[in-house]
Amino acid sequence: MEAVIKIVRRKWTEPELDVIRDIWRSGIPVKACMHLLPGRTCGAVKEKARELELPKKSRKYSPTWEVLKHLMKDGKPLTALQASKLTGICAEQIRSLVSEHVNDGSAHIVDWVRATRRGHLQAYFLPIPGESKPKPQKLTxxxxxxxxxxxxxxxxxxxxxxxxxxxxxxxxxxxxxxxxxxxxxxxxxx
Known part of the structure; x- marks a missing residue:
């Protein structure tokens, strides 16, 4: 006698769909919000979001960015390399995050300083909105x-x-x- 396994799928309720829409609008990852949808898997939530034709999820939330905001709450700007040494997070990841947040206006570059006498320019940034200082032109x-x-x-x-x-x-x-x-x-x- 063969055992037949039936997969029973519950229908999505309207409150659950509202939660999915809220999760999608926030920058928080889906996995971090699964406690709001008990009995549902992360894959099921993502599939339902596709069915609802929600736009691509923004990736504004980042634990690394939260660490940087906490580190710099005193208002003292840092370079990506300095922040990397203080947090242990890869400097390239920090540069990428800073660039992303400067482009969307949630961070700004305070100043540009040469790493060494003839070295490349490093950006001193703050994770708060503001007007960014433009990067100086290269010397001829x-x-x-x-x-x-x-x-x-x-x-x-x-x-x-x-x-x-x-x-x-x-x-x-x-x-x-x-x-x-x-x-x-x-x-x-x-």
Whole structure:
């Protein structure tokens, strides 16, 4: 004798459908809200949402984002790398979340700072709505050279340039180096 297993499916009630719509509008994952629909599985809820032709569920809720909001409730902005070191969460995931939330207006970038003297720019962000500071444009090679030159005294810069040119001529064999004693006796002219 074979046992026949019958799957009995309960009909969805109107209050259950309202709960599904509420879950879908919130950013909270379906799995986290299953206690509101006892006797139903997560897959059944998602299938019913498709039948109801609800739009794709937004992924605004994230436990990582909640951790970041709690960490930064004092109003002090952090970079993704700093937040990563404090929370142990991957910096790339934090950057992705920040980008997502800045785009939808629930977070903003306070400032852009170079990671190192010539490194890439890092965003200091806050997980609260506000106006984001635009990312500065990259420096052109000429601007980078000028910024480097401005660090030196003009006389030092000229001495560095002469030293470089002399070294280049010496390598090519166009400059003959004289002994200082011979140059003192006979002069530096060849």
């Amino acid at each position: 090679p000429r601007e980078m050279q000028q910024r480097y030159r401005d660090k030196f005294d003009p006389e030092d810069w000229h001495a560095r340039q002469r030293k470089y040119v002399n070294r280049r001529y010496l390598k090519r064999g166009k400059l003959i180096r004289r002994e200082p004693l011979l140059a003192a006796f006979f002069g530096s002219a060849g």
